[in-house]
Amino acid sequence: MTQADNRPETEWVALMAALAQGDRQALQRLMQRFGPGVTRFSAAMLRRPEEAEDVVQEVFLRVWQKASRYDPARAAVSTWIYRIAANHCTDRNRRLGVRHFLGLDAAPDPVDDHPPAEYDLAMRQRLGLTRAALHHLPDRQRRALLLRASGELSTREIAQIMGLSTGAVEQLLIRARARLRDQLKEIDP
Missing domain, CATH: 1.10.1740.10 (RNA polymerase sigma factor, region 2, helix turn helix motif)
Incomplete structure (x- = not known):
């Protein structure tokens, strides 16, 4: 560095x-x-x-x-x-x-059944499906994926937050992404 x-x-x-x-x-x-x-x-x-x-x-x-x-x-x-x-x-x-x-x-x-007008219906539905799929992930996989996506944190930082090795975090992220993709394919082929 x-x-x-x-x-x-x-x-x-x-x-x-x-x-x-x-x-x-x-x-x-x-x-x-x-x-x-x-x-x-x-x-x-x-x-x-x-x-x-x-x-x-x-x-x-x-x-x-x-x-x-x-x-x-x-x-x-x-x-x-x-x-x-x-x-x-x-x-x-x-x-x-x-x-x-x-x-x-x-x-x-x-x-509220009336979503904001500025959002496209298809995008809101996709977001809803993604959120539902996220909540079906195991807690550790969801947490690692959200820290990466929402917090824009590095694998090392996520490992420190979760008290894991960087290798374990990498595996959690790989499994979480694969599982999320599979769940989204099942819901929205």
Whole structure:
């Protein structure tokens, strides 16, 4: 890795140090850089994608609160942030499962049958099929695939987030893509 390749990570580490000192602008810069990817990742991981914005707020609140605990020797900034996001998504899904089990979510949320006019019907249907297929993937395969696609993270970063080797992540990604392709062929030949 050249020094130019390392510059962005050095910048994010410096922002984390500034954030640990209470610099709100550092948080804003981190949110600008990582917020869109964390939002996409959260929407895809959650049982209720509409809760993604709430999760993103919780994630960056946690980043703000725990900035002094960040250790650049242990993980890249992106890895640390996405691990927080993955944990929040898992916790939120678990709470939703408990609420459903207890009957607290007996009435489903109303579904808007009128999709936005700016989207083409065929593309919305394909997206829906893809999301359904994603939710049928095993959790680890889905998480690895979403971190790659939504978070635009490297295999090494995904491995750190998931606590796996890079080889294991590569295998998860290969299996996830193959299984996703097979599921989509079955649904939409």
